[in-house]
Ligand code: AMP
């Protein structure tokens with residue numbers, strides 16, 4: 409079966425065309441375009457306009473890059489939430505139009521679960537604890553008693569958002585995560601920052617404020633280093649506790665922040681020290697992408713889930729544990 413997936417929860421509009429051959433996930437094409445605000449953070453309406461404008465060409469290029477014909481597409485999947493309302497509605501509208509035009513089923517996918525499913529498909533892990541760290545989300549997710557459940561999450565902003573906001577204070581363009589990683593490599597001194605783990609949850613806004621307050625007083629490299637060390641340690645702590653609690657031996661990374669090599673190294677060390685295994689898909693599947701939506705759509709569809717057009721309303725606060733899981 410071949411599905412076309414559309415991702416559009418936030419700053420990225422993505423199209424992925426994926427084929428499921430037996431249990432194998434063949435990604436035929438995976439293309440995206442990212443909205444980059446000239447200054448400040450993401451403006452939802454502007455991001456949505458960007459997606460609407462980019463979509464036609466992106467679709468044309470995606471189809472051209474594969475040898476498949478329109479008739480080969482058997483399913484349209486789209487990111488139903490969680491995310492920014494205007495962005496979600498733009499992607500959903502494109503998905504509905506395509507499904508009606510091609511006369512194929514449509515299915516709305518939970519974005520966080522899609523990060524986990526594409527990781528399972530491409531890395532070969534079976535039943536992992538997912539540490540999902542992106543711009544807007546930070547969650548520790550695992551499958552338990554028939555559902556994907558959130559074992560820990562941010563109480564305020566996503567870690568990517570925290571890094572981007574700190575980077576903006578240092579004059580870095582959006583997204584600042586990669587530049588912060590680069591500068592952190594030249595950090596020499598750990599600057600004390602609040603460490604904020606509350607039970608299984610984490611929070612970043614206090615750390616962000618504390619770090620911003622040190623600008624001008626400490627070297628920028630040291631601040632980037634300290635921000636990474638503090639927040640990544642917090643994530644390692646709650647992820648380890650989720651592994652212990654669920655008795656799972658695999659840990660998987662997802663989300664754009666998971667491109668960070670230092671975070672990968674810390675989570676890998678944590679997993680290996682407890683006799684577990686560490687998995688991370690290639691960067692292109694860590695960031696928001698259409699392939700993960702297409703793949704999860706196929707899993708849902710093959711498990712018998714169906715959606716009418718009326719049921720494809722987007723859900724800005726779509727929770728991971730609300731999703732009915734029939735494919736596991
Ligand atoms: P996503 O929302 O999953 O598409 O990921 C975007 C977020 O990932 C942005 O907040 C980026 O700053 C962040 N990001 C991307 N690459 C890195 C990196 N190497 N280190 C830290 N954060 C990163």
Ligand code: MG
Nearest residue numbers: 542663695696
């Ligand atoms: Mg994401």
